[in-house]
Amino acid sequence: MMRIPANFRYLGISLGPCLFSFASNYDSSKAFVKSLGCFLGLMNYAQLSGPNHKLLFSDHLRNRSVDEAREVFDCIPNPNVYLYSMMISGYARNRRLDDALKLFDEMPVRDTVSWNSMMKGCLECGDLSKAKEIFDEMPRRNIVSWTTMVHGLMLSGEVEMAELLFREMPTRDVAAWNSMIHGYFSNGRVEDAINLFEVMPCRNVISWTSVIGGLDQNGKSDEALFLFQKMIGSGFKPTSTTLVCALTASANLLALNLGVKIHGQIVKLGFCFDEFLSASLITFYANCKQVENSCKVFKEKLHKNVAVWTALVTGFSLNGKPENALEVFRDMMKLGVLPNQSSFTSALNASCGLEALDRGKEIHSAAIKLGLGTDVFVGNSLVVMYSKCGNISDGIAMFMRTDQKNIVSWNSAIMGCAQHGFGMSTLTLFSQMMRRGIEPDEITFTGLLSACSHSGMLQKGRGFFKFFSEAESFEVKREHYACMVDVLGRCGRLEEAEDLVRNMPFEANSMVWLALLGACRNHCNLDAAERAAKKIFDLEPNCSAAYVLLSNIYASANRWSDVSRIRMTMKHNSIVKQPGSSWVTLKGFRHEFLSGDRSHPLSGKIYQKLDWLGVKLKEFGYVPDQKFALHDVEAEQKEEMLSYHSERLAIAFFLVSTPEGSIIRVMKNLRVCGDCHCAIKLIAKIVGREIILRDSSRFHHFRNGICSCWDYW
């Protein structure tokens, strides 16, 4: 940092030309540029004259241009304690603790405020011990010093120390009580917080807001909303922060009516243009499945705030509108709103929903450009995106590249490998994870069982189930039983699977029975199938998957009267089979092969296939070079597609296959066709990157998804 020599500090504008000579005395051009900047600073300082330099100074600080602020600061003759404190806080807010401490040391005089600012600065930069040092060293403490320290201790999780200090404080104002309440909540000590709130001598709107926000963040949104209403009832006027907390709680509870009322209050109180409130409103409406209203809120003004944009991206994505989500994300970047890790997470999620590898890659490159390529949140989303889009090797590469991997990183990689049928890789990942001392959680467990099921690892599956059932800190859930049933079922241990279901410590849900029914279908066990189906229909009379599975079982047993009986029942109860669907980007893989190695022996074959596909799709009224959702292809057309010879059948299989169980049947048909096993292997290897099956849920994914085919090669 360059400081202007002392004699130049008093020059002001009247000596403007001298400044040029001052600048030209500097040899290096860098120094010239710097001094020119400083000259401009001086110009501003002089032009604005009087106290206005403070305005310029605080403008820079507000804009987080801390270096510019420092240049103005350096031009101010004899800066007072107040300006020093401002500059110190400015450095701290920009995480430049060293500069802040240096300036603090240089201060000619220090008052309590400057000591407090320095202490606060240390806390903001996460240096608790330095803050403690300053707290001990400062000559006089006021109530603010104590409160700052209490708050800092609480945020570092040193609750006991904070309590001690709070008791030792000579006097306690409402801010001190509030910081204790907030501190308890952020350490998950809900009871203590509430007790304090009840005994505190005097409450203000911040006290109420802290409790409302704290309850909501600790999973007690209902109590939060109750207190919000109580607060309004006792005549307190909510601030925008209060309304944000109440809205967030309403969003979590899906309390549509209350949320809409709060929206009314926001308009009435004139908080319409508060960015925090806009973001909360967007999330609230999106959670309540009213994403059109989120859009309305968004369009009320032009937003520059990342969180507002991200809220809308997330909203669209979670409401099954990934196209819109990605459009918003693109607009956001076009407008120069820099996406952060949350925005990337939401956008990558949306591309998972579309299963659009090209879009995902686009977002990935944007993340790299912004320096977020190895961020743990972004990295985890990338792992999921690549593996969901069929590209597990890139998914694993992303995992390796992620900084500071957490449990979600490991789980995403494990899930990805498991779903792609890489059983051994899954096990290796798991042992690496254990060796690094990372505690597995229930999602890890699901991933492991899924791997065992897809790779036919019966003994491993049993071992994991035993291990996790015996682990104390662990709750084995219905999902895990469903997975285990799947493991046993796929390995033909139908009896054992049924025993497991009947001896579960809690009532089995339809998901568990459905896993059993699926197993029965694969092993043509009609008796067990009928038992399982009966259970499912008791629990969920309109379960379309169960009807379809059962009718397929009857069909394989040549019991056609039963098949038509089930079809009739379905029709009668207007149960519609959820269509399976797949996305095809013709352009995507055409491009891939055009830009790739054209001399490769496969290029020609792929070209033929693409041409055939293009012709077929045109016949069905689709335009090439677009994304096709083939779930709406008519049944006869599907059959027509399937009637082509084996290689074409293989492609058709990818296009029209339905997740709910038909894959294995189609596989059987393919085998009957002769050479298709080889053909499908070939095509899947090449085309699998771009054609991805969509599944109704994560859970069905590994049970019925494309991964099933991997078992066969």
Added chain:
DNA sequence: ACCAAGTTTA
């Protein structure tokens, strides 16, 4: 002027 509450995240 220094202390207390808030939006988006796998």
